[in-house]
Amino acid sequence: MSMFNTYIQNEQQQQLVDKAGRLADTMSKRVKQAEESADLPQANIDDLRAEHYLTLTLPKTYGGEALSLYDFLLVQERLAAGDAATALSVGWHLGIVKELAEEKLWDRSIFDWFAKQVAEKQVLVNRIASERATGSPTRGGVPETKAVRQGNHYLITGRKTFATMASVLDYYIVSAYVEDKDTVGSFLISSDLAGITIDKTWDTLGMRGTGSHDVVFDQVKVEADMLVELNKQANPRQAKGWLLHIPACYLGIAIAARNDAIAFAKSFQPNSLKTPISEVPHIQQKIGEIELKLLQARSFMYQVANQWDKRSPEQRQELGADLAAVKTIATNVANQVVDLAMRIVGGRGLSKAFRFEQYYRDVRAGLHNPPMDDMVIQLLAKRAISE
Ligand SMILES: Cc1cc2nc3c(=O)[nH]c(=O)nc-3n(C[C@H](O)[C@H](O)[C@H](O)COP(=O)(O)OP(=O)(O)OC[C@H]3O[C@@H](n4cnc5c(N)ncnc54)[C@H](O)[C@@H]3O)c2cc1C
Incomplete structure (x- = not known):
């Protein structure tokens, strides 16, 4: 049985994972192109649309599939094993749609309009909140991007960094300091408005x-209705289950590295041995360690996702530290697993003829997605002390 099937519990999940598997196989063929251009291939977005992947987390009332968190992670992990960059990218879109639908962060009429855009046109959205001076938005820094009121509009000016999928997004959700309200808010901004440029810094x-380039906003005129969130209303400490698409993505890379390393170990027989290296004790030790680490990280992730799905919105808030711990454990385990896989393969793993060196580079990025390790450790310590 494939490792991807371990956490599948029913036929519907099997079909979802099969769909993600087909997409992963197609997209893995475009990874080299994406690596060279440092951009998300438009063909990947076209394929995701053709498979109605962009509406997976949209509520059923709008024609989506309203995936549970558990199911969302299953598909994302599988997609990431073929093309982690695309999985991380589309994971933001799907996660945001899920969050907006479940947390009801926006006015009903605006969400209704936006959800129809996702359903009918499969528009692609992402939050672009990072900036050079604030760094990770999770640290609470006030954005230097500014929104100045002008009649029924706002003029938005600023530069955002790490804007994943910048070149292919239809909408950005952009955080800014809203001058007339003296607080931070977020605007839903169509990517084709005048004054927006993509600076290909990635x-x-x-x-x-x-393709997480910088996006520059130069006096971009946005309708005042598009101020969709104000931080005064939002609770920054709110537990966000959808962010588990991040650990799912990095565990997908780790599984791909594990599969490739085992396949190599079973097929490579140096002329100094009478068996493939998979029979050698030190190789088996490393494979066993990989299994142990993946077992721990994945069972923890899926168990927390299951808890999330079963709980009421109020009870979900108690899972904040657990969600954060999943991310730290998964991304660190993913780094360790890829490292072990490369030790199994040996020097060949450095060659671009194999995927290992790419797994090694990709998995490293997980350390810099939210929440960051130091914040997670602090959160766990505070919870323990306050008990
Ligand atoms: C692949 C990838 C995709 C991404 N996609 C997106 C996206 O789509 N949208 C988006 O908005 N962002 C995105 N990001 C950005 C991400 O969320 C972070 O903003 C970014 O990685 C910078 O975080 P950082 O911790 O490395 O940097 P910084 O926050 O600049 O921190 C730099 C260093 O200073 C320390 N530090 C900073 N502030 C504090 C503090 N207050 N207390 C203690 N230590 C501090 C940090 O621990 C770190 O060691 C993406 C990042 C990556 C790697």
Whole structure:
């Protein structure tokens, strides 16, 4: 049985994972192109649309599939094993749609309109909140991007960094300091408005295919209704289950590295041995360690996701520290698993003829997605002390 099937519990999940598997196989063929261009291939978005992947988390009333968190992670993990950059990218879109539908963060009429855009046109959205000066938005820094009121509009000016899928997004959800309200808010901004440019700054070690360039807003005129969130209303400490698409993605990379390493170990027989290296004790030790680590990280992730799905919105809030712990454990385990896989393969793993060196680079990026390890450890310590 494939490792991807371990957490499948019913036929519907099997079909979803099969669909993700087909997409993963197709997209893995475009990874080289994405690596070179440091952009998300438009063909991947076209394929995701053709498979109605962009509406998976949309409520059923709008024609989506309203995936549970557990099911969302199953498909994302599978997709990531073929193309992690695309999985991380589309994971933001699906997660945001899920969050907006479940947390009801926006006015009903605006969400209704937007959900119809997702259903009918399969528009693609992402939150772009990071900036050079604030760094990770989870640290609470006030954005330097500014929104200045002008009649029924706002003029938005600023530069955002790490804008995943910048070149292919239909909508950005952009955080800004809203001058007339003296607080931070978020605007839903169509990517074709005048004054928006993409500065192709994304030239990174890993996750190159996410095309997370800078987006520059120069006096972009946005209708005042598009101020969709105000931080005064939002609770920054709110537990966010959908963010588990991040650990699912990095565990998908780890599983791909594990599968490739085992396949190599079973097929490679140096002329100094009478068996493939899979029979050698130190190789089995490493494979066993990989299994142990993946078992721990995945069972924890799926168990927390299951808890999330079963609980009421109020009870879900108690899971904040557990969600954060899943991310820290999964991303660190993913780094360790890829490292072990490369030790199994040996020097060949450095070659671009194999995927290992890419897994090694991609998995590293997980450390810099939210929440960051130091914040997670602090959160766990505070919870323990306050008990
Ligand atoms: C592949 C990838 C995709 C991404 N996609 C998106 C996206 O779609 N949208 C988006 O908005 N962002 C995105 N990001 C950005 C991400 O959320 C972070 O903003 C970014 O990685 C910078 O975080 P950082 O912790 O490395 O940097 P910084 O926050 O600048 O921190 C730099 C260093 O200073 C420390 N530090 C900073 N502030 C504090 C503090 N207050 N207390 C203690 N220590 C502090 C940090 O621990 C770190 O060591 C993406 C990042 C990656 C890697």
